[in-house]
Amino acid sequence: MINYIKESYNELKNHVTWTSWSEAQRLTVVVAVFSVVLALAIWGVDTVFSGVVGKYFEWIKS
Structure with missing residues:
Protein backbone atom coordinates (compact mmCIF):
# COMPACT_ATOMS: atom_id res chain seq x y z
CA MET A 1 0.00 0.00 0.00
CA ILE A 2 2.82 2.41 0.87
CA ASN A 3 4.54 1.56 -2.42
CA TYR A 4 1.34 2.31 -4.34
CA THR A 28 -13.61 27.34 -14.70
CA VAL A 29 -15.43 30.41 -16.02
CA VAL A 30 -16.46 28.50 -19.16
CA VAL A 31 -17.87 25.64 -17.06
CA ALA A 32 -19.72 28.06 -14.75
CA VAL A 33 -21.28 29.97 -17.67
CA PHE A 34 -22.27 26.74 -19.42
CA SER A 35 -23.81 25.43 -16.20
CA VAL A 36 -25.92 28.58 -15.76
CA VAL A 37 -27.07 28.51 -19.40
CA LEU A 38 -27.97 24.83 -19.17
CA ALA A 39 -29.85 25.37 -15.89
CA LEU A 40 -31.86 28.21 -17.46
CA ALA A 41 -32.65 26.06 -20.50
CA ILE A 42 -33.86 23.19 -18.32
CA TRP A 43 -35.93 25.64 -16.22
CA GLY A 44 -37.53 27.02 -19.40
CA VAL A 45 -38.38 23.59 -20.78
CA ASP A 46 -39.76 22.52 -17.40
CA THR A 47 -41.92 25.65 -17.16
CA VAL A 48 -43.34 25.15 -20.65
CA PHE A 49 -43.92 21.44 -20.07
CA SER A 50 -45.65 22.10 -16.74
CA GLY A 51 -47.94 24.61 -18.41
CA VAL A 52 -48.79 22.20 -21.23
CA VAL A 53 -49.53 19.36 -18.81
CA GLY A 54 -51.65 21.69 -16.65
CA LYS A 55 -53.68 22.83 -19.67
CA TYR A 56 -54.10 19.22 -20.78
CA PHE A 57 -55.56 18.19 -17.42
CA GLU A 58 -57.85 21.24 -17.38
CA TRP A 59 -59.06 20.27 -20.85
CA ILE A 60 -59.71 16.66 -19.72
CA LYS A 61 -61.75 17.85 -16.68
CA SER A 62 -64.04 19.94 -18.88
Missing part, protein backbone atom coordinates in the same frame (compact mmCIF):
# COMPACT_ATOMS: atom_id res chain seq x y z
CA ILE A 5 1.04 5.73 -2.69
CA LYS A 6 4.68 6.56 -3.43
CA GLU A 7 4.34 5.52 -7.07
CA SER A 8 1.10 7.47 -7.45
CA TYR A 9 2.70 10.59 -6.00
CA ASN A 10 5.71 10.17 -8.28
CA GLU A 11 3.42 9.77 -11.30
CA LEU A 12 1.51 12.95 -10.44
CA LYS A 13 4.66 14.92 -9.74
CA ASN A 14 6.77 13.87 -12.72
CA HIS A 15 4.52 12.57 -15.50
CA VAL A 16 1.32 14.62 -15.45
CA THR A 17 1.09 17.83 -17.45
CA TRP A 18 -0.84 20.37 -15.42
CA THR A 19 -2.57 23.35 -17.01
CA SER A 20 -1.44 26.84 -16.15
CA TRP A 21 -3.27 28.81 -13.49
CA SER A 22 -4.72 31.26 -16.05
CA GLU A 23 -5.96 28.38 -18.24
CA ALA A 24 -7.58 26.71 -15.22
CA GLN A 25 -9.33 29.97 -14.31
CA ARG A 26 -10.55 30.45 -17.89
CA LEU A 27 -11.90 26.92 -18.08
Whole structure:
Protein backbone atom coordinates (compact mmCIF):
# COMPACT_ATOMS: atom_id res chain seq x y z
CA MET A 1 0.00 0.00 0.00
CA ILE A 2 2.82 2.41 0.87
CA ASN A 3 4.54 1.56 -2.42
CA TYR A 4 1.34 2.31 -4.34
CA ILE A 5 1.04 5.73 -2.69
CA LYS A 6 4.68 6.56 -3.43
CA GLU A 7 4.34 5.52 -7.07
CA SER A 8 1.10 7.47 -7.45
CA TYR A 9 2.70 10.59 -6.00
CA ASN A 10 5.71 10.17 -8.28
CA GLU A 11 3.42 9.77 -11.30
CA LEU A 12 1.51 12.95 -10.44
CA LYS A 13 4.66 14.92 -9.74
CA ASN A 14 6.77 13.87 -12.72
CA HIS A 15 4.52 12.57 -15.50
CA VAL A 16 1.32 14.62 -15.45
CA THR A 17 1.09 17.83 -17.45
CA TRP A 18 -0.84 20.37 -15.42
CA THR A 19 -2.57 23.35 -17.01
CA SER A 20 -1.44 26.84 -16.15
CA TRP A 21 -3.27 28.81 -13.49
CA SER A 22 -4.72 31.26 -16.05
CA GLU A 23 -5.96 28.38 -18.24
CA ALA A 24 -7.58 26.71 -15.22
CA GLN A 25 -9.33 29.97 -14.31
CA ARG A 26 -10.55 30.45 -17.89
CA LEU A 27 -11.90 26.92 -18.08
CA THR A 28 -13.61 27.34 -14.70
CA VAL A 29 -15.43 30.41 -16.02
CA VAL A 30 -16.46 28.50 -19.16
CA VAL A 31 -17.87 25.64 -17.06
CA ALA A 32 -19.72 28.06 -14.75
CA VAL A 33 -21.28 29.97 -17.67
CA PHE A 34 -22.27 26.74 -19.42
CA SER A 35 -23.81 25.43 -16.20
CA VAL A 36 -25.92 28.58 -15.76
CA VAL A 37 -27.07 28.51 -19.40
CA LEU A 38 -27.97 24.83 -19.17
CA ALA A 39 -29.85 25.37 -15.89
CA LEU A 40 -31.86 28.21 -17.46
CA ALA A 41 -32.65 26.06 -20.50
CA ILE A 42 -33.86 23.19 -18.32
CA TRP A 43 -35.93 25.64 -16.22
CA GLY A 44 -37.53 27.02 -19.40
CA VAL A 45 -38.38 23.59 -20.78
CA ASP A 46 -39.76 22.52 -17.40
CA THR A 47 -41.92 25.65 -17.16
CA VAL A 48 -43.34 25.15 -20.65
CA PHE A 49 -43.92 21.44 -20.07
CA SER A 50 -45.65 22.10 -16.74
CA GLY A 51 -47.94 24.61 -18.41
CA VAL A 52 -48.79 22.20 -21.23
CA VAL A 53 -49.53 19.36 -18.81
CA GLY A 54 -51.65 21.69 -16.65
CA LYS A 55 -53.68 22.83 -19.67
CA TYR A 56 -54.10 19.22 -20.78
CA PHE A 57 -55.56 18.19 -17.42
CA GLU A 58 -57.85 21.24 -17.38
CA TRP A 59 -59.06 20.27 -20.85
CA ILE A 60 -59.71 16.66 -19.72
CA LYS A 61 -61.75 17.85 -16.68
CA SER A 62 -64.04 19.94 -18.88
